[in-house]
Amino acid sequence: MDKKLFNKYSFDNANKTPGFGKVVGEQVKKQLKNPVWHYILFGIGVLFLLTLCINKVLPYSWYGGFVITAAYSISSIGFCLLMGYSGMASLGTGGFIGIGCYSIYYVMTLSGLPFFLGILVAIVIAVVIGVIVGFISLRIESIYLVILTLGLSEILRNVYVKLQNAIVIGKVEIFGHTLKSTETMYVIIPVLVIVMIITYNIISSPTGRAMLAMKNSTAAAQAMGISLLKYRLMAFIICTVFAAVSGSMIILRNGSETASNGVGAYALITSLNVLAAVIIGGYKSIWGAIFGTFVMYGLSSTILQRIELFANHPELITIVSGVLVIVVVMFYPGGLAQLLAGLKIKIKGLFKKMKEAKYGKDIG
């Protein structure tokens, strides 16, 4: 008798076949393992949360914090790819963000063309800048490259000051619908999700592996047929394009930006903030980059400003983020992503310890 034919022994006669619900549930479970669905669900969740903010179920002040975090996250993710996967760093993010802002301004306000065309123009200019920096990165490495991109960023900022110091964009129209300030999230969050999906695809593809090989050892990468020129260019182009897209999202959210005094979105402080965000979050994790950006840009307006101490002394907020960077670099070089992964292991260990306290050690 073939015993395998019975799924499970039971004293009830029926050999139960799995029901419809179970089959569907298994399929859904299988699909949910794909990270692309995580990103899409994340986007839907954030949109839901923001709707609650607008309807004042949650505090309205959170809305701005979350949306600006999403806008800056795009450039953080690009930076993550550059630093965590290609092993290069740059301090030019601020300047690259400006490309997006000014493209939108010139295309929309001066030419009267639609908003999305502005993003396209921003991408084209960003590709050109990315190619330039990528070529430079072949000759110069590590800290010198950082200084060089810093200089490039300052050049770009001064160009912006000369072009038009303060820019203001008018009302944005998308498919004939005028976008209110509370509706910008319907543009920004989907763009963020698309960027997350593209980044995930790149890092899990042969291209991402080639970049990792290049980061680990340039000699071995070249011996394996990986052209440094191609992949460094690619990394810098992705980084600048994402920063430019991020810039156009920022100008869409804020409506105006200023280039003087180094306080705007394209000042040095932005480059440093994005660098800090990626270091805090974990330089090899998409979730980490978003979380780090939230710490740098969203934390103050959502949580810290509700605490009286920080509301009275806003300068303390900067100190908090500075201390965070120090603590993370000292104890969790992999960032908050590493902290969370470590937490998972620790919780498992805790359960094991609890079990041992009750039952004693397993002696087989």
Next chain:
Amino acid sequence: MAKISANKPSLMDKITKIFNNPQAKLISLRKKLQWVETEKQALPEIYESKKQRKLGAIKSGYDAKLSSAAFKACDKEEYATAAFNEKMQKYDVKAYMQHRAVNHALTKSIFAAIKKGEDYSAAVSKHDAAIQALKAKRARYEEKLLSEKAAFIKRNNTADDSEYVALKAKLQKEYDAIESSISEKYNVELEKKTAKLNAKIEKLNADIQAVKSTIPALKSLPENVLLSVKGLKMYFGGLKAVDDLTFDVKKGEIFGLIGPNGAGKTTVFNCITRFYNATGGDIYFENKAGEVVDMRDFKVHDVILQGISRTFQNVELVKEISVLENLLVACTREYQSNFWVHALGLPIVKKEEKLLKVKAMKILKFMGIENYASWLAMGLPYGILKKVEIARALMSNAKLIIMDEPAAGLNDSETAELTQTIRKIRDEFNVTILLVEHDMGLVMSVCDTVCAISFGKMLAIGTCEEIQKNKAVQEAYLGVEEDE
């Protein structure tokens, strides 16, 4: 053997070379050809696994159909006993944890009593009582199950296997028919696909011949020679790291390059693989397509396309990804899909990876490390990492594998294994091996030809015995004997 003229190309030549470069065309054509060949090799396994998956699904469907008849047919006594045993086993697993808890409580209370200097007999008797209670509980459960079992047997006391036999015969017939039809279908598909690929290969070969005819033949190497190094010079400023070195590597041999520390062995390697731009001299190599090329025409990342792959002295693997993915890194130039396809995550990328993974698993099996395929390269022992690196060098269908100190950091037994592995690689993959090594035992046992160099100059070349007897080599290694 005619030497090519050393005329420097003019600027105009350089510009036309960029826009109309037959070499680049050849490279892209050969890339396509190699891909098609990889596809052809992996095809049977892919179809086999497809077939098995389909048949498995059909079989489990038939089993589900058969199960109710099988239940009617089976001996109820046997069935009920099996069910009873399984349930009791499950209960015992649960009861084990309760026993553990009771025992642990006893140990704790005994320790506490000893610390206080009290008598712990009360705790022991309490423990005994608890154990008795657990045993009684188990007995009660057993009794209940036995009564259930008896009721079950009484309820289904007939064993009628006529329906089962008939159904099984019918389904078996159906299954056999489906199996043969499916395997036939897959075989036909496989043949079709293979024929298609063969046609593609023929067409690509014709294209390659057409492009090749436009390029004048460079030169020819003497018969049986794969790599010819002539008068190689590499100067770093005033330092002559390699000075006028000449040697030939024959096809299918294991060639060893030895010399004291700082003799310039690794520099020679780096010149061949284009990491260094040689100051002077010629390096000719018969590439995968069987034509002789001047290695100085290629950039360092194009060397692998010509059929030279190398390993490194210190293991240079990507630590963050698995062993299997590390092997895939060596195939970066073989993918047909470009960046845009990767960024959009189209399914074609997964298909291509599947093909290459089949190839990678074959090589890992050959090296005897297929169990480590999904491990991260980060924490693996050094001996395994060395093997992974050799496996990675094998991934690109190279004709010449250059090993830079393959035995560095290995213990004696691992080195002995490496000797076998190197020979096996040479025989199985039809490659020539060029190695630099300090471990004289390995060199003398594995190499067919040995070349000894010192301070960038050749001392001697020949078989192992000749090198061992050579005076100059002995002096270089042991120093000059002075007469008192």
